[in-house]
Amino acid sequence: MMVDIPSGLFLTGIWLLRIWRLHLRHFWWLNVLSLVIPLAVGWQAQQTMQHQTRQMQAQVGRVQTLELVAFPDQVVNTKMSLRGIGELANHQRIFFHGRPLKNQVALQTTKRVRLQVTGTLSVTQTASNWGAFDSLGYARSQGISGDLQVSDVSCVQPAPTTSLTGMIHQWRAWGLAQATPMPKQLRSYVQSLLFGDRTAEFRESSSGIKKLNLIHLFSLAGLHVYVLLNLWMWVATLLHFRKEASECGAMLLLPFYCGMAGGAIGLLRATLTVEQRYWFKLGKLKRSGLDYWSLTLMICLLLNPWNVGQLGFQLSFLLSFTMYYCRDAGNLKKTMILNLVSLPLLLFYFYEWHWLSLAANLIFVPLFTGILFPLILLNYAWQLVFKSTIWGTETVLQWFSQITNWLATAPGSITLGQPPGWIVLVSIMLLLLLMERWSWKRGLCLGGLVVVTVLLIHFPLTGEVSFFDVGQGDGILVREPLNHSVTLIDTGGKPNFFAKQGQPTVHLAPTTTIPYLKSKGISRIDNICLSHQDADHVGDLTSFLAEFKVKRVFIPWGMDQNQHFMRKIQPYLNQTQLLSEKAGQTIPATRLQVLHPFRPGLGENQDSMVLYGQFGGQKFLFTGDLPQDEEHELLNHYPQLRVDVLKLGHYGSKTSSADAFIQVIAPQIGIISAGRNNRYGHPNQETLLTMRRHHVQLFNNQTMGMIRYQYGGLFHEPEFETKWKEIRHGNQSDN
Known part of the structure; x- marks a missing residue:
């Protein structure tokens, strides 16, 4: 919310x-x-x-065999995975995902299917990192209460339905299937625009559209309703229908199309508004546009209250209200007003703004409305009748995507950060008041609010040491007050970082760590310190190098001789410094000291870069995957080493965190970063017993999500907080 x-x-x-x-x-x-x-x-x-x-909680954690019913338009079975939305025998809706079906023909159908699956249920949780996508809110808006990890599908059977809802789902699946033979770009646009199905193909080709704030063109808003409505009235005129019959037909067809297009909230809002206008007109009752807007809002809230927390709901109703508010303005002024009013809301969710977005909306909205959307619609109709597409359409759409992607990569993208919710609300209210009547007082209030917001986000009085939940891996942010320096210790990543040439590399950072950095207004990183060469520590490095201005990348002494690692980062070395560190050195512009390695290596576990620093009165030690033998060597070089907070080595494995090592450094708090349900069983029970024996309080990403230590500020007591559990550990002393 x-x-x-x-x-x-x-x-x-x-x-x-x-x-x-x-x-x-x-x-x-x-x-x-x-x-x-x-x-x-x-x-x-x-x-x-x-x-x-x-x-759902009563069934969590145990492997069981379940019967699952799914509509064909809500199941995706690819070469990589099986996923979708289904309904259990008790009518609970759940997400399910697992390995792809070997017999793909079984799901190549437009009929409802019944699956007998074996898997493990879990309750849908909110995002484990601050700034990440609100998965729990989205699940609630879809009526989904759980998640099923499928390990085996033993049976797939047709499950005929006679309900209107089921039939609409089946017609939608048929409509989507008709677009399959189309060229790639046209297919993804048809599926997204006409049926509300955002495929991986569409997300891949639409990054520029999103960055330029043009994604509303694909959000199934009023644009689609009015274009289709005008098209229907034109066809009805050609067929010599009476006006009353044409309007009645339109009112019957619109709800049908709303269901066929997935019932997106923007489309539902526009459909309800048009329906109201017709039925009030039929009853000879006059109402204002604001009355239609208000009644539509109430109906949507009654149908699904959870939608109110979704961006699509908020943006759709905000922009439609603004359209009514500035109904007498010209097209140029109206476009500028809509962009300005939506900006605070978009920043709250996406944290960035591109200065070309205003120009892009002025140019591409009429182009899309007048040419591209009708062309896409015509191609789909042509495909249904002639089983082919109109020559040149795919090329035009490719040009459109290439131009938007090129504009989005042009200089001018500004990471403004996430404003507080109350500032978003006040900003929108002030913008609407300024639209109504300009005054210097209102203008100054809005300008002052913008300046204060920018200062609060970009020059915070507090600093932090945050441990991201990146699954089985490490990703740590060290940010000093006033953003004096921003340092990452490891980046997280999947084990396919060193995949063979031609195999795609999957990056987790764009959905785990990068959103949080951008929400804090961070667009440059001073230092990235890589503890060693393992992919779960460095696999997402290239994501950060592509998204941020990175001054320096530090690696352990000798790791620049690791050819596998160097090949991956070679394309980025013209825009950042690559430096090799050994014991006794310090990380520039930070309080971090390098305690290890003592000799050059290729970046193996025993070569891990160990960092030590003091923040807000707490002494931190980051050990990477340092094994026990090297822990003893570390104590030989630094016998007086004492710490308050220890980042446990190797995810809490028994190969690290030796009893003698813990006894000497005497940490009060231990941080464990390990993947949930990982196949290695981390953290190891032996390590947990060691921590308990030495009275070390443990914070674990597995059960707590992201862990954040904040310090500094005028009235801010240094403390730990976690994303999933309200566990706080205050620091009573700054000495």
Whole structure:
């Protein structure tokens, strides 16, 4: 949710008090009623979701055989994986994913299917890192309460349906299947625009569209409804339908298309608005555009209260309200207003803004509305009739994607960071007031708010040492107050970093660590310190080098002789310094000292770079995957070494964290970064017993998500906090 409950209640109270003071008593009661009904429905939805979660928790953790029913348009079976949305016997909706079916023909159907699967259920959780995509909120908006990891599919059978919902799903699957023979670019546009199916192909080719804030063109908003409505009326005129019959046909077809297109909230909003206009007109009742907007908002909240926390819902209703608000403005002014009003909301979710986005909207919105969308629609109709596409369309769409991607990579992308929710709300209100009537006071208030927000985000008074949840790997951020320096210790990554040439490298950082850095307004990284060469420590390095300005990359002494590693980063060495570090050196512009290695190596575990630093009165030690023999060698060189916080070596494996080592350095807190349900069984029970024996409090990414230590600030007591559990460990001394 963008604004918390106390803020919402406060604003609602002011609104009701204002209506009461204006002596609009009947209107006051109408407002109270309009608030109570959605709140009651929302409360009921909350209770239902909690009941489903409790049911799911009773089944969590054990392998079981389940029967799963899935609609064909909600199942994806590729060469890489099987995934989709299904319904259990108790009518609970879940995500499921696993290895691909060997018999792919079994799912190449437009009929509902019943799967008998073996797997492990888990409750859908919120994102494990701050700044990452809100997976729990999305799951709730889809009515999904759990996640099923499928290990085997023993049976696939057709499951006929006679319900209208099931038939619409099957028609949608048929419609998607008709686009399969189309060329790649056209196919992805048809599936996304007409059916609301965002494929991997579309995400791959639309990065520029997203960065230029043009993604609203594909969000199934009012654009599609009005273009299709005008097309229908044109066809009806050619067929000499009476106007009343044409309008009645349109009102019957629009809800059908809304279901065929996946029921996206933007499309649902536009459909409900058009339906209201027609039915009120039929009843000879006159209402304003704001009345239609308000009633549509209430209906959408009653249908699914969880949608209110989704960007699509917020953006759709904000922009449609702004369109009504500036209905008398010209096209140029209207486009500028829509971009400005949506900017605070987009920054709250995406953290970046490209200065070319305004120009791109001015140019591409009319181009897309007047040419590309009708051309895509015509190609789909041509495919249905003639089983071919119109010559040249694929080339035109490729040019469009290439131009948008090229513009998005042009200089001008600004990482502004994530503004607080209340600032987003106040900014939107001030922008709307300025649209209504310009005044210097309002302009100064908005300008002052922007300046204060930028200062708060880019020059924070607090610093942090954060341990990202990157699965089986390490990724640590050390950021000093006022962003004096930003340092990463390892980047996380999947084991395929050293895959053979031609095999794709999968990066986790774009969904785990990079969003958090951008939410903090970070666009440059002073130092990236790589403890050693293992892919789960350095695999995502190239993602950071591609997304950020990185001044220096530090590697352990001798690792520059590792040819596998050097081949991967060679293309990026013209824009960053690669430096080799050994014991006794320091990391520039930081408090980090290098304690290991003592001799050159190729970046193996025994060559791990060990870093020591003091932040907010706490002494930290980062050991990479340093084995026990090297831990003893470290003590021989630094017999007086004492720490408060230890990042346990090798994910808590028994090959690190020797009993004698822990006894000497005497940490109070231990940090474990290991993947959930990892095949190695990390952290090892022997290591956990060692920690317990020495009274070390453990923080574990597996059960707590991202772990963050914040210090500094005028009234901020240094403390640890975790993403999933409200566990805090305060520091009573800064000495």
